[in-house]
Amino acid sequence: MEAPLLELRNVDVSFGSQPILRGINLTIRSGETVSIIGESGCGKTVLLKLLVGLLQPSAGEILFEGADLGDLSTFKLGSIRRRIGFLFQGAALFDSLTVYENIAFGVRLLRKFDEKHIREIVHLHLAEVGLPENSVSKMPSELSGGMKKRVGLARALALNPDVMLYDEPTTGLDPIMTDVINDLILQTRAKRPLTSVVVTHEMRTVRKVADRVLMLFPASRLTDSESQVLFDGSVAGLADASDPRIKQFIEGDARVLVKT
């Protein structure tokens, strides 16, 4: 059987004496859109950073197409990273560069294309995320939060990734812009073979985009025998889950601490 595209085996992450991830086992198959949910601080962003090699686990293995990231040369790790697009929380645009230069940045760095080809790529992806042509000359400070996210997405897609990692893509956006970004995540996947991991605490986003949901619980509040993954299944299955911590998360404010 084909190896999963991404796999975490018995992964622990601690910062100092603080355990953040504990014994995480997870497989993500090619083409899936997996949403990772859980209250603030439970380690969702840490998990995303592990997948792209921005963080190393304290124990366990992270595999990409069966290859352990911890065993790879810098060169091989670099070639895997280039296949992974990341839409950071807050979009993380370069403030001193125009929208055009932000989208072109990675393409210039990683591909030997002439300027005409780069211009085509920038305009193609600007159109894909629904931004008008004249936004190319704008500076990030002139953009709304939703526009920034769209530029961040265009910048990631311009590198033609096989995997897209989204960190809170709709947090802080109004409901209309949330739906625009949710639709873009769906369209992005419909246009190309893409595996996506979407970290969010917005159930609206989960319901719209996820094939599968994974819910984490803070490691610091688990008993020794409990799994940190409270739920791994379909969005529909989430609604039927009996664990009160899951119910509270999906019914209430995701950021409110659940008392156990």
Ligand SMILES: Nc1ncnc2c1ncn2[C@@H]1O[C@H](COP(=O)(O)OP(=O)(O)OP(=O)(O)O)[C@@H](O)[C@H]1O
């Ligand atoms: N580099 C780091 N050094 C020390 N602690 C860190 C580091 N990165 C994350 N943490 C801590 O790990 C915990 C989990 O952080 P993480 O950002 O993954 O949470 P999250 O589930 O994504 O939360 P949120 O929904 O608020 O973004 C937090 O307590 C955070 O302070």
